[in-house]
Amino acid sequence: MSETPDETATAGAAAEAGAAPTIGTAPASGAAATTPAPMKIDAKLGLDVFKLDKEPHIVIDHEICRTVCAKKVCLTVCPADLYELDDSGDVIVNWEGCLECGTCLICCEPQALSWKYPRGEYGVQYRTS
């Protein structure tokens, strides 16, 4: 348990950076020491407006996914990190946070995805992008 996860992570980043300039005996300074830990991807998605439909707009064909797909690229290509494995090892998609970029659709070689845009009035709504 850590009450200050940010500090721990920052210390880690500083150690990793390693190249912080040192002059004489002055303590290490530089960007790394003041750089906050990266935002979690969920926190980034939390900044966006999502209007949720009742039905998912991405549906995985688990039969194809299980039998044809050797490399689950969906788990790594999605910029919103929406794909994950459930307890039984099946791929699931947390479509609610979808940025509608289509990367999973284009990258899924076995075409195991039924992928539509959400209906009008639903899905992500960008304000400043």
Add this chain to the structure above:
Amino acid sequence: MEKVDVIVVGGGLAGLSAAYGLAQAGLEVMVLERGDYPGAKNVTGGRLYTSVVRDLYPELWEGAPFERAVTREAISMLADGRMATFEIAAEEFGGRRPQSFTVVRAKLDQYLAERTGEAGGMVIPKMKVDALLTEGGSEASGAGGGPGASGADGGPGASGRVIGIRAGEDEIGADVVVVAEGVLGLLSSEAGLRERPAAADTALGYKEVIELPASVIEDRWHLNPGEGAAQLFMGSVTKGMMGGAFLYTNRESISLGIVVGMEQLRSRPDELESWQLLDELKTSPAVAPLIKGGEVIEYSAHAVAEGGIAKVPRLLGDGYVMVGDAAGLSLNALITVRGMDFAIASGYHAAQAIAAAKAAGDTSAAGLAGYERALRESFVLKDLQTAAKVPALLENQRLFTHYPEAVTKLMADIFTIGPGPTEKLSKTGFGGVRRSFLNLATAKDALSFRKI
């Protein structure tokens, strides 16, 4: 079936530029946009080259909600904890007619939608089109033989005529459908008008919008008020994959993001997740101070067409034209990244051609052929043709590994003193050049670079 003159599928820059021109020409035009407002589903890296579109609809740009005129351009190479930046601030980039502006799509697209409405066009947001209707319900076909393919002239093909759209239960007819649905081309590929985008020809772009006060932006990037900076990063930021990072200064925010080739992303052997690239960039010592104190206010992602002219589909057929990203009209030439200017110009030329076709009473492919002729004569297809070899060049991994490593190493060596005795500068310089730039691989690269 209810019918209008023209239906525009998608209210982005291409669709709205078409609709604006059509409304001005007095045609009954309806734009269907699935976002809550135009721009709500759109993502730009951030910059529009106005230099090439200023003369199309000159009245539009004076009051347009641009963010900053880009007067400072920089390209940074990153490798092994080093960053070497080449920067140019040029008066001719700014002045009374700046060559480019940073933009925020939610603002720019709504502005164009309002102007389109004033001109008499109908822009309907929150309305998703579910299908393109073709004559006899037959699947149109004709993907492939685009302007990039040899000998195609955009003449009538085997496509069933596009006669309208379906949205929910409602079918609406149109003499011409302007397909401005964006890069994924879901409807047009379903209707057989183009192929689905392939991973090899597509990149993932994603970004954060980070809020910073205007004065901080101007201080940090050495800008006069209202001026902006654009900075591209290449090298370790994409871990050897095709792509790079971008930074654009808006009025009171910056757009900081990554573009990375989907094929490289998906064929990586490791577990690297796409979204992690940006976090690594943000926390790198060279970039962290640029965004220090900024608050992330939005996170967005979009696919980017990078197939170049070879992947541009047939641009028109009976009853339809393709514009903007839906037609693959975008260009990543490494140092310049373009798409919105092509979108606007293609929309403009589509409008002119459709108006002429309507006036002549022929909205078949032959009647609409003026659209492709105009694009060929304009910078759109000319610039794409000029850059025809670029997509293949970008597959050269050395661009994203060897060269950034060599350049930054050379620069660092030149500036390094101690601990032992220091070489003559000329020796360090020439040694570095000989080691990194004069060998068989780089000689081959030099040959291929000449093709751009």
Add this chain to the structure above:
Amino acid sequence: MRIVVCVKTNYDLQMVRVKGREPVLEALPYKVGDLEKNALEAALQLREGGLECTIVALTVAEANAKVKETMKEALALAADEAVVVNDPALAATDQAALAAAIAKAIEHTGGADLVLFGEGSTDNYSGLVGSRVAELLGLPQIGYARSIAVADGAVTVERSMDDMIETLQAPLPAAVTVVSEINEPRVATLMNIMKAGKKPLTELSLADLGLDAGAAAPQKAVLSNLAEEQDRKHIIIEGDAATAAAGLVDALVKEGVLGR
């Protein structure tokens, strides 16, 4: 008969971004309020149930181009015609002045046999305007309606109370305020949106209603409208489920929430 549905054109609150502790209202999109959509749907269902009626959507708002656009949504959803009282003086007003303008506008545009409201607006949810309008027009008013039926010159309403459902009847003309359980509003179809553009939309100013700008002056002022500041502890418990659960129990005991 004539059904007037009073529609508040709201900011789309889902789109609000909070900067510091203040909402950023610049360039926010508008929408028909959620409960007003229920009221429009209720009117539509009365007609579909066989009631011969004209459905009028009425809004009173500050002069803003977006308001008219938003009322087209009401026309696409249910209404046959729209009345927009659009006056700059209404930019800063309160429920009393709004109710006065609505009552005048109803009288001015042909009256109403049934006036429908959402129980409260999506933004303020004061729930005051319906009752005030009813009072000004001298109409019986029924709130919290979860169903509405009209027959023989009377409206019959089931209303949701905490622990029971009450059935009330009032002679027409009457005012009814509805809650979200009453129906599931449909989304506007493309065809209906296209037709909406051709339906009549009457724009009025306060002066057209015989009111001066002073009539819109608020009788009360909102001095502050901020969320309560909360001091959170920001404790993150990491580890696998068992470790995290144990850590959570420890933390809750330490805080005095558990045990003792």
